[in-house]
Amino acid sequence: MLPTREEILRSVTFKTSRSGGKGGQNVNKVSSKVELIFDLETAVSFNEDEKTLLRSRLENRLDAEGLLHIVSQEDRSQLLNKEKTIVKLIDLLKRSLTVQKKRKPTKIPKAVIEKRLKNKASTAEKKKNRKIIDF
Numbered sequence: 001m002l003p004t005r006e007e008i009l010r011s012v013t014f015k016t017s018r019s020g021g022k023g024g025q026n027v028n029k030v031s032s033k034v035e036l037i038f039d040l041e042t043a044v045s046f047n048e049d050e051k052t053l054l055r056s057r058l059e060n061r062l063d064a065e066g067l068l069h070i071v072s073q074e075d076r077s078q079l080l081n082k083e084k085t086i087v088k089l090i091d092l093l094k095r096s097l098t099v100q101k102k103r104k105p106t107k108i109p110k111a112v113i114e115k116r117l118k119n120k121a122s123t124a125e126k127k128k129n130r131k132i133i134d135f
Contacts, residue, residue: 002094003045005086011043012036012089014082019073033073036085040066050097057096068092 019033040054055062062068070088072081
């Protein structure tokens, strides 16, 4: 079960820096780029099973210290970029914690098998009729 937004934000730190892209002189003055750093080990809202599941699912996104970095610099506003990183983190955690149902193998119906064999026989007959008959 996913914890609330406030519980997740307790184990998060934010770093801001100057963003590139459009904005003119505003880009040179304002730190609108936001980097969210999520520490999985200090997250008290997850139990050990959930932490191991998150570690395995997010292993490609974690750095050497086990921190998850999410960056947003799309908007000119620092507040909007901060909100976007929080939404991205919650969505990522939600997708990582969902467990897929195990597939139940099913038997192929007899009608499907018969239809396939009938189709194969008709194709074979078609190809057989294309041969040149030698007198």
